[in-house]
Amino acid sequence: MHKEIQSRDVFYVSxxxxxxxxTLGHVVLxxxxxxxxxxxxxxVETEDKVCELLKRIQHSYERDGVKPLVFFSMVIPEIRxxxxxxxxxxxxVLESMVQRVAEDTQLEPKPxxxxxxxxxxxxxxxxxxxxxxxxxxxxxxxxxxxDLEHADIILLGVSxxxxxxxxxxxxMQFGLRVVNYPFIAEDMKMLRLLPEFEFHRHKxxxxxxxxxxxxxxxxxRLSGSEYASTxxxxxxxxxxxxxxxxxxxxYINTTALSVEEITTRVLEKTGLxxxxx
Amino acid sequence: MHKEIQSRDVFYVSxxxxxxxxTLGHVVLxxxxxxxxxxxxxxVETEDKVCELLKRIQHSYERDGVKPLVFFSMVIPEIRxxxxxxxxxxxxVLESMVQRVAEDTQLEPKPxxxxxxxxxxxxxxxxxxxxxxxxxxxxxxxxxxxDLEHADIILLGVSxxxxxxxxxxxxMQFGLRVVNYPFIAEDMKMLRLLPEFEFHRHKxxxxxxxxxxxxxxxxxRLSGSEYASTxxxxxxxxxxxxxxxxxxxxYINTTALSVEEITTRVLEKTGLxxxxx
Numbered sequence: 001m002h003k004e005i006q007s008r009d010v011f012y013v014s015x016x017x018x019x020x021x022x023t024l025g026h027v028v029l030x031x032x033x034x035x036x037x038x039x040x041x042x043x044v045e046t047e048d049k050v051c052e053l054l055k056r057i058q059h060s061y062e063r064d065g066v067k068p069l070v071f072f073s074m075v076i077p078e079i080r081x082x083x084x085x086x087x088x089x090x091x092x093v094l095e096s097m098v099q100r101v102a103e104d105t106q107l108e109p110k111p112x113x114x115x116x117x118x119x120x121x122x123x124x125x126x127x128x129x130x131x132x133x134x135x136x137x138x139x140x141x142x143x144x145x146x147d148l149e150h151a152d153i154i155l156l157g158v159s160x161x162x163x164x165x166x167x168x169x170x171x172m173q174f175g176l177r178v179v180n181y182p183f184i185a186e187d188m189k190m191l192r193l194l195p196e197f198e199f200h201r202h203k204x205x206x207x208x209x210x211x212x213x214x215x216x217x218x219x220x221r222l223s224g225s226e227y228a229s230t231x232x233x234x235x236x237x238x239x240x241x242x243x244x245x246x247x248x249x250x251y252i253n254t255t256a257l258s259v260e261e262i263t264t265r266v267l268e269k270t271g272l273x274x275x276x277x
Numbered sequence: 278m279h280k281e282i283q284s285r286d287v288f289y290v291s292x293x294x295x296x297x298x299x300t301l302g303h304v305v306l307x308x309x310x311x312x313x314x315x316x317x318x319x320x321v322e323t324e325d326k327v328c329e330l331l332k333r334i335q336h337s338y339e340r341d342g343v344k345p346l347v348f349f350s351m352v353i354p355e356i357r358x359x360x361x362x363x364x365x366x367x368x369x370v371l372e373s374m375v376q377r378v379a380e381d382t383q384l385e386p387k388p389x390x391x392x393x394x395x396x397x398x399x400x401x402x403x404x405x406x407x408x409x410x411x412x413x414x415x416x417x418x419x420x421x422x423x424d425l426e427h428a429d430i431i432l433l434g435v436s437x438x439x440x441x442x443x444x445x446x447x448x449m450q451f452g453l454r455v456v457n458y459p460f461i462a463e464d465m466k467m468l469r470l471l472p473e474f475e476f477h478r479h480k481x482x483x484x485x486x487x488x489x490x491x492x493x494x495x496x497x498r499l500s501g502s503e504y505a506s507t508x509x510x511x512x513x514x515x516x517x518x519x520x521x522x523x524x525x526x527x528y529i530n531t532t533a534l535s536v537e538e539i540t541t542r543v544l545e546k547t548g549l550x551x552x553x554x
Contacts, residue, residue: 017541026554028374031386042541089381091374097305104366109308264294264319277303
């Protein structure tokens with residue numbers, strides 16, 4: 001070895017988007033202490049592209065004196081074969097699992113390009129997804145309360161409790177139509193639910209957050225404001241949690257959660273299913 | 278076997294969100310012809326939850342007479358051991374790859390809960406992501422052209438060429454700050470670039486689309502309108518492609534692409550890197 005290795009070159013390679021390789025490779029590498037220099041090579045479908053990539057891998061190997069890691073998925077057999085010529089450690093993110101499923105189920109796999117959510121193949125999915133995003137954008141932050149009968153879920157919470165990112169994630173990744181509504185001072189004072197929501201009670205779901213974290217998030221946005229003050233945040237959080245309890249609205253605390261975790265917990269609690277993968 | 282199997286029960290199980298299991302399992306199963314009845318069990322962290330799950334798997338096995346498929350990732354050893362008691366085919370979505378990386382690199386893995394983008398662990402990432410989403414929302418569809426110096430990229434295109442979903446995907450999944458601007462009739466007539474964009478030319482990127490597909494998408498939205506007519510769509514597409522060429526703005530045709538594919542191709546063409554995983 002030419003030097004002490006504390007970092008490694010990592011290549012994500014696919015004849016598709018390589019997003020699955022990135023996602024999985026990144027999680028796998030998260031279990032190791034070395035620093036990963038990650039580079040992504042999507043749509044490696046031609047001899048030219050694979051040649052260029054082979055040069056890059058060769059260069060990395062010569063420079064570091066150790067083989068870089070290559071997480072890949074590759075359907076085109078000739079390109080796959082060429083890729084294997086590179087001086088690298090290879091991890092096929094799908095192959096071994098596909099083979100084991102084939103053995104276990106005694107069914108033949110039919111390899112195809114990993115074209116997740118491609119338009120050509122499944123135009124309905126395309127429109128479902130786009131219309132979920134549009135619906136959710138149109139119903140973000142209380143902008144519109146029309147057409148609630150088409151909502152899959154209605155998220156309630158104080159400003160900065162995570163409603164907008166969660167709503168957009170649910171729409172984009174899961175195909176759900178999401179309304180979100182921020183509780184503003186007036187509603188708070190009256191401790192009331194808007195009459196528009198009465199008919200859709202079963203769709204209501206609350207997000208809350210620790211007052212200290214809310215202060216931190218609001219400070220990040222409007223430093224020194226009344227809006228970001230500890231008193232204001234505590235009072236809003238207490239009020240909305242009282243409202244959720246009084247109205248028997250399920251809710252979760254988002255303080256330590258990512259949007260993925262919030263989404264997953266909301267689906268778990270409501271029994272709502274994702275509409276697309 | 279009790280019956281001819283054309284469908285299989287599939288369980289996605291994790292002590293985290295199970296999103297990685299779902300994503301990967303879904304792609305693997307896409308290579309097989311059987312219908313998958315997919316059920317997700319996230320946050321299986323307790324004896325109670327794993328017991329409930331074991332019952333569900335047992336019930337599936339007794340009903341179908343064949344073992345269901347379980348795609349899982351599980352860090353808690355006791356829960357993992359209990360899960361293995363179920364009558365199922367098991368696919369650990371990370372384990373074999375982590376072990377192979379450990380062997381290849383001669384480094385010890387340190388298993389940890391798969392808490393993708395968790396807030397506790399990495400608060401900066403949380404704020405980066407939220408602010409990318411906010412920036413992108415504030416700059417959607419030409420709403421604002423202020424603060425362009427903080428944009429990572431500026432997407433241009435006619436209405437319904439895929440700008441908004443792509444922008445939100447880039448922000449949500451890759452942490453990029455995206456401006457998108459629809460070309461409206463007036464700009465088109467003058468075949469001009471807004472003066473606001475001059476200083477940020479290097480950030481401009483065009484999306485175009487086949488006129489026939491554009492007609493279909495617009496019909497889906499406003500059936501029978503002038504806006505959706507073949508003539509209007511053809512004229513807009515021709516005009517904007519001329520503009521892109523004249524102004525030497527890189528562009529891609531989004532006709533047969535998903536938002537993931539558009540995003541990946543844009544990054545590939547611009548050299549822009551994702552800011553988060």
